[in-house]
Amino acid sequence: MNRTEFIIATAIILFVAFCLGWFANWLVHRFIRVNQSEMGELDRMAQELHEAEETRDQAITYLQQREAELTNQLSQTEAELSATMEGLREARQEAEMMRAHLERKSAG
Numbered sequence: 462m463n464r465t466e467f468i469i470a471t472a473i474i475l476f477v478a479f480c481l482g483w484f485a486n487w488l489v490h491r492f493i494r495v496n497q498s499e500m501g502e503l504d505r506m507a508q509e510l511h512e513a514e515e516t517r518d519q520a521i522t523y524l525q526q527r528e529a530e531l532t533n534q535l536s537q538t539e540a541e542l543s544a545t546m547e548g549l550r551e552a553r554q555e556a557e558m559m560r561a562h563l564e565r566k567s568a569g
Contacts (some may be wrong), residue, residue: 462470495503
């Protein structure tokens with residue numbers, strides 16, 4: 462193989478390599494390219510996701526407020542129950558004292 466044949470063979474190999482690289486690049490861009498309709502779909506999905514996140518945040522806020530209200534109501538109910546139980550205890554003691562007093566009066 463003389464010098465001219467070597468240069469021509471190298472040029473052909475480099476040209477084929479260039480063509481294969483260009484074709485691979487074209488294929489990659491062909492499959493990766495996003496259409497305008499796909500962009501609209503992505504924008505719509507992003508908007509829906511944003512709205513869903515806002516709804517979730519509102520639901521979390523509502524549940525936290527409702528939990529605070531119910532906790533407060535439970536505390537008040539427990540305080541009322543405690544006061545009622547104390548009043549009942551005092552009423553029972555008073556009734557026992559009245560019974561004892563009546564039994565002493567009727568026995569004496």
